[in-house]
Amino acid sequence: MIRAFVDREEERRILDEEWQKAGGRMIILYGRRRIGKTRLLTEFVQGKQGILSFSEDVSSSIQIQHFQAACAAFFNDDLLASLRIETWDQIFTYLAQKPLQKRAYLVIDEFTYLIKNDPSILSALQKAWDTALSGSNWCILLCGSMLGLMSDLALSATSPLYGRRTRDMLLEALPFVHAKKFLDQPFPDALRTHLTIGGIPEYLLKAADYASFSEFVEREFFSRFGYFYREPYFILSQEFRELKTYQSILNAIAEGNTAPGAIAQFCGMDARRIYPYLEGMTRLGIVERELPILVDTRHGVYQVKDTVFDFWYSFVFPNREAIETDAFHPSAPAMDRYFGKRFEGFxxxxxxxRILPGSRVGRWWWKGEEIDVVAVDDQGGSIVFGECKWGGLNRREARGVLARLEVKAEMVRHDRYPRERYLLVGGSVEGKEDLRGEGYLVYDLADIEGFVKGE
Incomplete structure (x- = not known):
């Protein structure tokens, strides 16, 4: 059964705008694997005419034959189907010379497989675009998952396609407000699932088979037959060669080593050698570099940005031997530490x-002190300091957190923001109505659920 298409309204609007514009269009759509690029494209082409070509990681000659067959079928051209086409230049020359009376699409899914096996496709497409396709009725969509190749060979200034694409679109994960629509789990479990796999549609479809978070991770992460047991390793192997080094770095960050020096020490590497690896994974969205808000410093820290990578390197990677023998069961404190960290990011x-629209939001730290949330409204001259607690808080604990927060806020240089408020977000907060009456911003999972349902 095909699930209803969820969200992607902005992406569909942009694609429709490109379709309506005059002349040839060349759109590059890219994003991590499982993000839903193919589904977005198949939804977009509904009711339109064109060529939809799905590429595979096979030899260039076979790829050309498949593409040739798709073109011949669209034009109903038996002669083209019978010809021996050996180069990309030949087939794109055919497309450039073929008259097209009405708007049509040319979608090449997993374009990176074609680049990987024969980079000459880029020059062939450039030549056809410059000679004819740019002024034609073709709407060309090139879609790819191997982000390194897409960045280096299709999007960079050295690419033959540079300056010719009319739009490039990076497809991001779904926010929780839409990811929740995939899941029929109690709200706290649905949030745990989101903090484990993020808003990746294919992952969410897998999680949708389970009524609880615990059953989902036991079967799909902590089993050697689970869907996610080798998933991050597979994605890394598509992008990088030195897998052991990349795995060690991700494990180091997941274990709490976030400064470059600490990561290098954990991996047994020279600190200067760590940066190319970090930069490569940052470019692909696997990790991210974070700087403290309102602090003038270039010394950032690194976090695992991709949710499923963070969970996998926190629990699966260091416990593979136990998982192989069906002997691994994560401790409650370890899970709480993980969810506490991811909840802050969420x-x-x-x-x-959603509650402070228009604000710049970040995290603050300085000399051993840290504030989980700092939201700055530059126009309104206001600032909000916040703390996040994954677990429940009774009245005394909640007031204690807010009191300590007010003390830490005095360390932040925020003279430009005379209006300040304090925020507390917890799993549950006893007495939250009283605290709100005193001017604090206080929310818990029940409030977050209300926001999600209200969209």
Whole structure:
């Protein structure tokens, strides 16, 4: 059964705008594997005419034959089907010379497989675009998952396609408000699932088979037959060669080593050698470099950005031997530490922008002190300091957190923001109504659920 298409309204609007514009269009759509690029494209071409070509990682000659067959079928051209086409230049020359009376699409899915096996396709497409396709009725969509190849060979200034694409679109993960639509789990479990696999549609479809978070991770992460047991390793192997080094770095960050020096020490590497690896994974969205807000420093830290990588390197990678013997069961404190960390990121990225729209949101740290959330409204001259607690808080604990937060806020240089408030977000917060009456911003999972349901 095909699931209903969820969200991607902005992406569909942009694609429709490109379709309506005059002349040839060349759109590059890229994003990590399983993100839903193919489904977006198949939804977009519904009711339109064109060529939809799905590429595979096979020899260039076979790829050309498949593409040739798709073109011949669209034009109903038996002669083209019978010809021996050996180069990409030949087939794109054919397309450039073929008259096209009405708007049509040319979608090449997994374009990176074609580049990988024969980079001459880029020059062939450039030549056809410059001679004819740019002024034609073709709407060309090139889609790829191997982000390194897409960045270096299709999007960079040295690419033959540079300056010719009319739009490039990086497809991101779904926010929780839409990811939740895939899951029929109690709200706390659905949030745990989201903090484990993120908003990746194919992953969410797998999680949708389970009524609880615990059953999902036991069967799909902590089993040698699970869907996710080798998933990050497979993705890394598509992008990088030195897998052991990349795996060690990701494990180091997942274990809490976030400064470059600490990561290098954990991996037994010279600190200067660590940066190319970090930069490569940052470019692909696997890790991210974070700087403290309102602090003038270039000394950032690194976090695992991709949710499923973070969970996998926190629990699966260091416990593979136990998983292989069906002897691994994560401890509650370890899981709470993981969810506490990811919950902070969720609050900063997805929740605070909803309750404080227009604010710059980040994290602050300095000399051993840290504030989980700092939201700055530059126009309104206001600032909000916040703390996140994954677990439940009774009245005394909640007031204690807020009192300590007010003390830490005095260390932040925020003279430009005379209006300040304090935020507390927890799993549950006893007495939250009383605290709100005193001017604090206080929310828990029940409030977040309300926001999600209200969209």
């Amino acid at each position: 609050v900063r990225r997805e929740f605070v922008p």
